[in-house]
């Protein structure tokens with residue numbers, strides 16, 4: 001019987017979904033973060049459950065050739081880049097194998113990934129920095145990232161996946177806060193002001209938007225802070241203040257005020273321009289987003305005659321990206337503000353052949369099919385991690401578009417939904433696009449063709 005605190009030397013036989021190494025002891029899997037398949041490691045057992053256990057590395061007896069020096073001081077603590085200790089090419093191989101195994105298992109046959117889209121330079125790729133600000137155990141104001149599964153803030157002055165200018169601006173805000181003695185949010189006493197700093201970059205336009213989430217209506221020295229930031233960083237086009245005085249883990253509150261500029265920035269994906277407001281969803285890795293959307297459009301095989309559905313459309317990016325080659329776009333998205341952005345984005349790009357609807361796909365799509373007799377030749381689906389609702393899939397099985405291009409950030413729910421659609425569709429192609437290098441997250445694009 002395995003026991004907590006006991007030490008063992010184990011062979012790592014596989015890597016799991018989150019990149020953790022897996023060994024077998026007493027017939028049950030033991031999950032060991034930061035270990036790599038092929039390694040031999042000395043571990044200490046941390047927790048034993050009936051079907052599995054958790055351990056931590058004490059010593060690596062035999063290193064994988066894919067292990068690399070960690071180039072980040074906080075990676076181990078923050079847990080964001082759970083693959084930081086592995087060479088980049090091998091992280092891609094791991095993601096590919098994991099997607100192939102998951103989809104093959106669901107469909108009961110061998111499925112291979114046809115196309116792998118790596119990042120040429122997998123550093124500083126994010127266009128959105130989001131740092132909590134709070135009080136440390138010794139009473140100091142701190143800014144950084146949360147330690148994995150906790151609310152302890154790890155001070156972060158440099159993060160390898162953040163945009164360098166965003167990091168610089170965040171550091172300047174932090175220094176201003178310390179210099180001017182501005183009280184930061186204290187989670188214990190629910191007092192103080194700044195609780196989050198959010199910085200978004202239009203990487204193609206060089207426009208920057210800063211959002212300061214505050215517990216108090218007025219940030220002390222607010223005007224001075226705005227003057228300081230806009231004179232030091234002329235690319236800051238807008239600064240927003242979001243008021244969140246609730247005792248909650250949710251980052252943004254209900255009220256947002258623009259304290260500098262127009263309240264938005266622009267960015268380009270391909271030749272299409274997008275307006276980004278403080279609350280808009282926008283993919284965080286724009287370099288890879290262009291590649292992801294290009295692959296989706298390639299799979300869609302558009303000729304200009306097609307009517308398309310862009311389901312779970314966010315601010316309309318996939319449909320608008322594809323718009324030069326389609327006859328008509330219908331987009332559906334649950335967040336009303338995102339639909340307003342999608343309509344505005346269509347206008348900015350002079351797209352007249354689009355209609356966007358706010359609401360859940362599983363409600364709006366069947367309604368549109370029934371009341372307006374809508375159908376589509378090609379459907380793009382890009383749902384959240386939980387995948388598609390059955391009603392949405394049933395409606396597609398009724399509409400029967402010639403092609404479905406399914407974009408997913410969760411291979412497990414993708415595989416489940418592919419199995420459901422298999423009744424009428426053949427899975428033709430599978431690509432992975434590395435949107436989140438050095439994290440375990442994996443983005444997949446698949447192309448399904450109507451049978452017969």
Ligand SMILES: C[S@@+](CC[C@H](N)C(=O)[O-])C[C@H]1O[C@@H](n2cnc3c(N)ncnc32)[C@H](O)[C@@H]1O
Nearest residue numbers: 281312313314317333334359360361382383384
């Ligand atoms: C992975 S994002 C994709 C957004 C967009 N396609 C893009 O590439 O930026 C998933 C989107 O689905 C929306 N969503 C979640 N559940 C939904 C539902 N039941 N019906 C419609 N949209 C939903 C989310 O608000 C989010 O914008």
